[in-house]
Every structure is written in structure tokens, then in C-alpha cells.
Amino acid sequence: MSKPLVKVKDLQKHFPVHSGMLGRKTGVVKAVDGVSFEVYEGETLGIVGESGCGKSTTGRLIMRLLDNTGGSIEIDGRKVSELSKQDMRAMRRDIQMVFQDPYASLNPRHTIGKILEEPLIVHGLGNAKERKVKVSEFLKIVGLSDYHINRYPHQFSGGQRQRIGIARALMTNPKLIIADEPVSALDVSIQAQVLNLMQKLQKDLGLTYLFIAHDLGVVRHISNRVGVMYLGRMVELAVSESLYGEPLHPYTQALLASVPVPDPDFTREVKLLDGDIPSASNPPSGCTFHTRCPFKMERCLQEVPQMIEVKQGHSVACHLYDGAQ
DSSP: OOOEEEEEEEEEEEEEEEETTTTEEEEEEEEEEEEEEEEETTOEEEEEOSTTSSHHHHHHHHHTSSOOSEEEEEETTEEGGGSOHHHHHHHTTTEEEEOSOTTTSSOTTSOHHHHHHHHHHHTTOSOHHHHHHHHHHHHHHTTOOGGGTTOOGGGSOHHHHHHHHHHHHHTTOOSEEEEESTTTTSOHHHHHHHHHHHHHHHHHHTOEEEEEESOHHHHHHHOSEEEEEETTEEEEEEEHHHHHHSOOSHHHHHHHHTSOOSOTTOOOOOOOOOSOOOOTTSOOSSSTTTTTOTTOOGGGGTOOOOOEEEETTEEEOOGGGSSOO
16 A cells, blocks of 8 residues: 555544623534544545534645644644644645535636636746646646636536636645535536546546545545544544445444435335434533434443454444444
């Protein structure tokens, strides 16, 4: 296996909660609470979970669009939190992000040519002529043409705008692309086109992806490994085939059981989860999933399960598998 490009260890992000007339701090929202994983060069690591589980916050912490409360992020051997603003700006040449909403992530006042040229100007790459050549080159790479350079974002469809967002992320020749739900705002037919484009670009350009999504089918299509998050914590991490073929954590099992199958004769008994997701500002003690878990034991209410490797390349944080029930 190739070496890790990204190492995340015990990552935490707590947002303060203020209330009252004086705005005093009355608590914290534990958006990310002790997440650890690695992303290897050339792979796609998918992160899935329900809305509010902390997956998008994790992506923003890696980009240092947010500062972490605790833990560490290491990219290419350098600790992100220890970098100065100038060094972090230089590092962002190697880390780019594709955002969820192709309608909101492009400046409506700028032409497509200017939007794509901006990263090159910010990082001082090339002269005006070289930048225009590169803009033209990357437009063609994502399936558009020179004809679109002087157009504005509102003149494109959602799928075309996301292609432009991908082209913008590629302009600085990054090593890592963090894709935060890049196809969730698109029609299903367009989703497939964008995913196939991303896979082709990964193969041609040697890219590494951290792919964040809530759609398990999308993640299965593109990811080599998949991490499942629940209420700010990673509960399962495995090679894609292993996770989808034999999910271990009760939460992962419930997620996969809820995925519709395109077969009118297919039937299965779906065990629906009880209750709602607890508040991240007041999470349950012990295993945060115990309030909804059909297999909960007494120790689940008290002890936080640690991530353990149950079989090669398949880790889970659940007391059902730690051998000390």
C-alpha cells in the first residue's frame, strides 16, 4: 500500500453555545469528537453519515477553513495546525476543495475564465499567457470548451457548474481533493457523469480524494475505503467491498438496510432505528449510538467503544466485537 498522504488523529472540533442576554457560554456542540483515520496516496476514502454527523466539518478542518479544538492533522508529513498563515496558503496549492452547491460556490460576477484563473494568480503561477493556456486546457479536461470562457455561471446547468468547480480545484495541480457532497445537488443522470469524470481525472492525474457524502450508493461507486460517522465519531472504517458486503456496526447495518433496491420483487425486513439523532451539544454517555441501538448492553451506557481492527482492513467501534462483553 502507498504511504499516507493525510493522517488525522483524535480530531476534535467543539463549537461554543451562547445564550442569555449577555451571551454567556453555556455549553459546546461536539461536531467532531475524536476522529482518527488516514488517507493514502492515490486512493479515494469515502466518509458517510447522516446530516449533522460531522463529516463536512472534518473536511473543513483538514483544509483549515476551521481551526481544530484538539487532536492533530498531518498532511504530507507537516502538521496543519502548526503552519503559519503564509505556509498554510502555500500548502493549499496541494489541497483543494469541491463544494456541495455548484450554484453558490462560483462568483456570479466573474466569467468562467476569471474564476479558473484566480487560483493561479493567488499562488503566483505563470504569466497571463500561460494562465490562459492552462484555463483552456482544464476546461477541455472536464468536458467543456474555449467557447465557455467568457460566459458567466448563471449561463450553465448544475452539472456544468460542478465541472467548472472541479476544473478550478485542479488548476494548482493538487495532491488531495476534498469533495464535500459534490453530486448531491445534481440530477441522478448527471451525478453518474460527474462521478465518472472524477474517476477518470484521478486515474489520469494521480489524484487522492476524500469524498464526503450521505448517499451510500454514490460512495460505493467511487471509494476504495469507506468510513462511517455518527454524532461526531467514526464508528466503522473498512475496504469498500468488506463494508458493503459485511457491515459490522449496527448503525452501518441500518444505513445499508435503508438503501432502496431497484427490483420490484425484492423484499427484506428492514429494522428501523428507534428515536432521533441525539443533540451534539448533549450527547449520550458511553456509546453515543446506544439510544437507538437494538443490541445495546449495560456497558454501552457507560463505556465509549474504541476502534478495533476485527479483521484485516476492517475496524469498528462497538462493544459487540471487543471480546469483553
